[in-house]
Every structure is written in structure tokens, then in C-alpha cells.
Amino acid sequence: MSFPRRFQTLAVLTFCLMLTACGDAPSNESPQPQPPPQDGFAGLGAHTEGFVQADASVSLVFPDDHGPHPNYRIEWWYLTANLEDSQGEPLGLQWTLFRQALMPPQKRPPPEPWSTDQVWMAHLGISQHATHVAAERFARSHSAQQYSQQRSQQRFQQQDQQQGQAGVVAAPFHAWIDDWSFRSPPDANFESFTLRAYSGEADARIGYDLTLRAEGPLVWHGENGFNAKTIQGQGSHYYSQPFLRIEGSVTLNGESRAVQGSGWLDREWSSQLLTAEQTGWDWFSLHLNDGRKLMAYRLRGGGENGTDYRFAHLFNADGQTELIGPDSVVLTPLATERVAERDIPTRWQLTLQDANLELIIEARHPNRWMPTTVPYWEGDVVVRNTPTQEQIGVGYLEMTGY
Template sequence: MVRIFPPVALKILLSVASFLFFPGLALADASAPSPFRQALPGYAYSFPRDFGSHDDFRVEWWYYTGNLEEMDGSRAFGYQLTFFRVALEGAEKAVNPSRWKADPIYFAHLALSDLGGGSFHFFERINRKGLGLAGAEPDRLRVWNEDWTLDARGDKHVLKAREAGYGLDLELTPLKQPAFHGEDGVSRKGREPGNASHYFSFTRMQTQGTILIDGKEHKIRGTSWMDREFSSSEMDARQVGWDWFSIKLNDGREVMLYQLRLKDGGTEPFSSGSLVLEDGSVRHLALEDFTIVPTGRWTSKHTGTEYPSGWELSLKNPKVRLTVEPDLKDQELYNLRSISGTYWEGSVSVTGEYDGSPVAGKGYVELVGYGKALQPVLPE
């Protein structure tokens, strides 16, 4: 259940979360110097430190998706569990001692795709740090939003979340070293210096545990993908949204691609991706190295939003051609309070060729900004 904030706190929360997903909704005077650190070259990653919170950056997230099946292979599932932290003021300004202070804000999204049952279920949590209802440790992997939790157990990531008869209890083991995206883990998102994020992933994680669907527990196995990003930049005013792909191929390679869409119908030149090889080494992919072509459309019965549905992905070198199809058309998260908006995030299946050899795979796709330009309805 989503907790109800006092009107002022809710107004702040919706404004902050809209900053994450919708351009042009600035939180402060853009001409004022930012109290937050920018994602710039030269950052030295350190673990387990960089699993923890980064209070000198404005926003960060711990993002997990996975493609799962029952132990006998009889039923398939997908999941997303993401924890967000959003700060309103820089650490040096955080002098309000009140436990009710709405800074930082933590919110979380849980989504379960029951592919065998043909259904999709999603939930969210919104809380502040001050009351201890949500938070993240600064130097290790531990994040929580009430009883939705992310913890480390040795080298394993342990995810737990449950809501209204649905949930998950999963143990994830990385099978490769972290993959650093962009240039040395700095992923550019626009023209200005600092318009970027520090971005790394565990692109293949052995997964076991249980999924809860309509009150029934299913013992599962499969693979997951973890994204870790922290940043202080806003979307460029020219940008309206993005398409993001994470693909785990059955030959041991992984592909991450994202394209930022512009208002004029073009693509942001700083869109990019990564090809992760079997040994965990990473090849950076610039926009000119790949293409993303939609092959179909789907219109939501919930919101009327039209999304691309099905894609042809191509890499130039190595020569890769992949056909990506949603495992379930309706995997839309809508009427969310935490972002005052809608997005599509879902499990996909992949077939194609890699340098002339057939490949297949599973993955996830995220589509943001396809609805009308959303402004939060804020209580006075």
C-alpha cells in the first residue's frame, strides 16, 4: 500500500519524480549553481562502496530485471524490482533535523509478468528517509523501502518484495564482473559536460528463489540483469524519452542499447550501448554502431498510449541482427504516484544471428515518454 503524504510533501515528491522521467519539469532555478556532484570522467569506482548510496549525487537507482521459469520449465515469468533515491538539496544544506523532512525521497517499483497466465501486475512504494521507512547504506549493498529489501549475502544479491498476494524472494549470483558503460563508466546523455551518469551493470546473474502470483508460490530459476546508476543531470530540453534494451544471448554475450528520442523526431547523438563478451570484457557502442527499428505498435487499453512493440536491432561490427518480441503485449506501468506518469517495461524474447551463427536470448525493454507530455496534478 502506498502511504499518503501531507500535501506539501506530496507536491515535492511528484515534482522530484517527474524530474526523473519527464523533461522540462525543473525543480529549482536552473541558473543557480548545483549543490550536487556531476558525473564526470575520472571517477574511481570502488566496491562494495559503489553499491551503496551516493548522497552527493541528486538521483540514483538500483535496478533489477529477470527472465525466470518454474523448475520444470512449465511456466515462465518476468520481473522488475527497482529502488530509487532522489535528493532535493545537497548534503551541505540538509540541516533540517525533523524526522518528517521529505528529503531524500525513496520510491520503488515492483512488476511481475506471469507469461504462462498472460497477466501483468505492478506495485509501488513511496517513503522518506527521516522516519526510517526507507533508506540505503552508504558503503555496502543494502536498500529498503519498508519491507521491500535489497541486501548482500556474500557476493549474492538478495531481493525481497511482497504486495497483495504478489511478490518475489530471489537470490542472484553474478556470473561476470561488473560491466562499465560509456567511457570508463561515464555514460553521456547529452551535449553539456556532466549531462551523464556513472553507470555499471551485472549483465548476467544466476537467479533462484520464489515468485508469488495471486497468493501461489512458484519455485523458479533463471537469469537476471542489474543496473546501477547515479547522476545529477536533467534530461536535455530537446529530449522526450528513451528506448532501452538489455539482452542476454544464449552464446554467453549480452547487449545493452539505449536511444534518447528528440522532440523533432530524431535521435540524440549521445545515445549508445555496450556489447559484453563471454569473458566479461566490454565494447562501447556509439550511435553509428547500431540501429533500432520498430516492427509493430501496441495501444494501451489503460491509457490510450501507443508504444512500439517488436524491434529489429542491428550491430555493424560484429555483424549482429536480432529480432526482439514482447513476451506479453501489456506490460505497462500506469497511474503511478511516484512518477506521476506511465511507462512500459517488459520481458522480451530474442532470435537472430551473430556473425552468421544463429542465436537466441531473453531480455527486458523499457519505453519512456510515449504518452502525452505529463504534468503532475499537485495538491495545494
């Protein structure tokens, strides 16, 4: 059951104020795209006092780190998928649960029935051809209701139950907001999942019911799972499960279809993801036909002398790193499209000089704008070899701050 609309509105407003990334205040209708403010996503670099900072000296610990980290300011569980329906037509989808701490640990209110120190936001997206649809939900919680990473494994196993409107339990893994649910069965060890999320009714019904299975290991990005985002060194704890095999059904505009394909799950948490000078990012997760996976990004600002900060992680089918770091990464926009009254780069060249890899990455369709309260572009892409123009992979691209 959703909490009263006045609290929904409060959650939306609070989330937007903390991110400083919204346009007009939300209404009861789906928000329309608004021109981004001048500071774009720079709010992800503010309001850090009192929060725990991401640090390379902290090792990732599982299953604890599959769960929430309420002492850090921001966090997400982020799934994208490149699928095909029974006719062989490509289809893309996204499901994301975001957590935002409203105040540092020492300022939290006591855990009374209506006290809140965490706000949750979830996004659902489905794309096929020129069609792109999205849905959004908000919730609130108190961190005392969540199972933090300090709890014991025995405690996790004894209390696998949904408590509150939104939250995450580390083991058995369960992430939810209302009736949107992403979870592992008992003893699955973060290696298999079910995802169920729907919105709308009748011809406006959208959503999916999917089974996901890991066919490879977790991959840690950066040093010891700490991924720097600027030359100054601040960043996030970041790992991925890029080896997901997916099958199930997707409902688009009231019509259901069987699907199968590949998925990529990102897990990231931080208290200062960007500096105030960084206005957004261009983020790629790619499945190459030879079994390799590639994560690469360009953060606009944060590099030497005000240039962009770039990073790439290339790894093989066993999860073993072939290339990691910013030094050999060249990311260049080649073409833009006018989308939601913005100029959005929809064709890119990515060169990894040390890996002798030159790629052209292009959106299947420019209509992948997420008209959510915090708007951004998120969509499926095709990967081509630059010299031959042969398709050598698929993937997803996210662009923020435009």
C-alpha cells in the first residue's frame, strides 16, 4: 500500500532538492521533461558532511554489500537488459532502485512510525523500435528498518521478509518498492533472481516478469572495488554482475511477449560521486560477441585542467581484467539528435588504445528519454567495429545532465 500522497510529494521534493537535478515541482500527473538547471547533476557532489566517504582501503564483503549502506549518501541497484522477442526483434529494458540518505547518521531521528531518513526512487523503462515507455515510484523509510552490512549472516537468513514500503535485504537478496520486486531465492548466493514490476492497466499496461541467472562472476571496478571519479581521487564503491542470462515476458502497451537475452546489474554507493564542477556523465555497459564485457564512461569535468575524466574496464568471459584505467580511453561524440528539447549524443566512437580496440556505438533509436522527476537518457545501443562496421555487440548507454 502506498503511503499518503502528501508524503509522496514530500519524498519527491526532498529527493530533488538533495540531487539539485529537477525542474518544476511534481504534480499528480507524470512530470514533463524540463530543461536541466545550470548545475545539472553537480548536486551529487554536495551535502557530504557527516556521511561516510567511499575509500579504497575498504574491501567489499559479500553478501553484506548486496544490501543497503545507509551511512553513505547515495546508492543504487541498476539493471539493464538487451533482449529479443520471439520474432527476433530487439527490446531493451531497465529497472533501477535508488536510495538517498536525507541526513548523516548522527542527525537521524529516532525510528518512530513516521520518522524518515531515507528516500527511495525506482524507475522502470522499456524500449522497442521507436516506442519508449517509463514509470516511476517513490517511497520513504528509516535506516533502522533496513538490514545494514554489519548484521550477521545468520540474522540475514532468519529474517527474509519485506518490511516497509521500500528497502533491500542482503541475504537472501531482496530489493523492493511497493509491489515491484527484485529478489534471489534462499541459498541462491546472488546467482539467480526474479524480477517483477508492472505499471498501468489495460492498453497502457507495461512491465515485465523475468528470471535471471548469473553465468559468470561478479566484477569489481577500480582499486579493490573503489572506482575513482576524478583526478582528486573521490569516487564510489562499485561492482557489477555483467553475466546475466534473462528469459521471461515483457508487457508493452498492454501486449505481452516472450523475451530472452543478456543483462547487466550495477551496484554502486558513495557520498560524493561528483565534484561541483562535474555536470553529468556518459556511461556505457557493453556485451561483445566474443564474450568480453566493457564498462566505460566519460564524466564531464574532473580531469586534468578541467578536461573530462574517463575510465574503462575491459574483462573477458571469466571476469579476468584485460584493461582497466583512464589513460588509454578516448570517448568522442560523433552525432547528436534533438530529444526532449535537448541535443543528445546518440553516436559515439570509443577507442581503447592499449587494447587495440576501436568501436562505434550508436543508439537503436534516439527516443529513449526518461521523462522522470530526475530526467536522463537511457537506452539500448549497437556496437560496431570501426574499421569494418561489422556489428560486434550490444549494450546500454546512460547520459545525464543534458
